[in-house]
Amino acid sequence: MLDINNLQASVEGKSILKGLDLHVKAGExxxxxxxxxxxxxxxxxxxxxxxxxxxxxxSVTWDEHDLxxxxxxxxxxxxxxxxxxxxxxxxxxxxxxxxxxAVNAVRKHRGLPEFDAMDFLTxxxxxxxxxxxxxxxxxxxxxxxxxxxxxKRNEVLQMALLEPRLAILDETDSxxxxxxxxxxxxxxxxxxxxxRALIVITHYQRLLDYIVPDQVHVLSHGRIVRSGGRELxxxxxxxxxxxxxxxxxxxxxxxxxxxxx
Ligand SMILES: Nc1ncnc2c1ncn2[C@@H]1O[C@H](COP(=O)(O)OP(=O)(O)OP(=O)(O)O)[C@@H](O)[C@H]1O
Numbered sequence: 001m002l003d004i005n006n007l008q009a010s011v012e013g014k015s016i017l018k019g020l021d022l023h024v025k026a027g028e029x030x031x032x033x034x035x036x037x038x039x040x041x042x043x044x045x046x047x048x049x050x051x052x053x054x055x056x057x058x059s060v061t062w063d064e065h066d067l068x069x070x071x072x073x074x075x076x077x078x079x080x081x082x083x084x085x086x087x088x089x090x091x092x093x094x095x096x097x098x099x100x101x102a103v104n105a106v107r108k109h110r111g112l113p114e115f116d117a118m119d120f121l122t123x124x125x126x127x128x129x130x131x132x133x134x135x136x137x138x139x140x141x142x143x144x145x146x147x148x149x150x151x152k153r154n155e156v157l158q159m160a161l162l163e164p165r166l167a168i169l170d171e172t173d174s175x176x177x178x179x180x181x182x183x184x185x186x187x188x189x190x191x192x193x194x195x196r197a198l199i200v201i202t203h204y205q206r207l208l209d210y211i212v213p214d215q216v217h218v219l220s221h222g223r224i225v226r227s228g229g230r231e232l233x234x235x236x237x238x239x240x241x242x243x244x245x246x247x248x249x250x251x252x253x254x255x256x257x258x259x260x261x
């Protein structure tokens with residue numbers, strides 16, 4: 001579904017992504033881990049189409065389309081969703097208005113009838129219950145004055161309502177208490193389906209106790225340097241990142257039995 005080949009991107013003239021390869025099939029959940037500043041959020045923003053980042057090389061194919069050639073709003077309408085690391089506040093725009101407009105734009109693109117006010121309220125209230133949000137949040141301005149955890153729940157609410165084909169969660173678990181962490185994980189798990197792919201950027205293997213990924217990748221200095229299963233996250237938790245070199249080589253491999261020097 002998503003094929004990223006040799007992706008290179010820079011911001012303010014600084015090269016961040018330096019030949020990144022990633023292949024995600026429909027139905028899969030991939031976790032991306034990696035040291036601070038390695039380029040995880042940059043990857044998410046480049047896929048979402050934020051223009052602060054300049055793509056300087058490589059290709060991204062999404063459902064046989066050239067993703068990089070698609071304008072940002074077309075990516076969103078076609079079902080790409082990014083849950084922000086730092087969700088933005090939109091003063092003066094109520095959460096209800098924003099969510100209804102976003103959901104209906106996507107439904108229209110999919111050839112589905114738009115929700116009227118009643119249908120939308122029924123739907124949104126059910127999803128809010130699932131993510132543990134009180135109804136009053138519908139009538140507040142988007143994210144304005146929300147606590148860190150409330151903002152992240154609101155991201156999961158948006159994701160659930162928009163039913164994306166490709167969802168990217170950029171550290172949606174950071175700063176969450178254990179109940180909110182489970183809400184995020186439940187939100188992801190409820191979305192798992194054969195037509196959908198999810199990319200979860202996280203620093204904490206604990207999240208992966210609840211969302212069991214098909215693959216775990218380590219992003220370092222702008223490239224995926226190691227990939228593996230769930231056990232890779234456990235290994236990272238135990239050893240940190242220092243043992244993986246820039247080309248994915250293992251720096252301090254255990255000595256072979258017999259101890260040859
Ligand atoms: N607008 C910008 N201007 C200058 N440098 C930037 C900008 N945005 C990102 N960078 C730099 O790009 C590099 C990669 O940042 P990015 O946010 O992608 O890392 P990350 O892997 O998500 O890190 P973290 O785990 O800390 O969230 C960092 O060195 C960061 O300072």
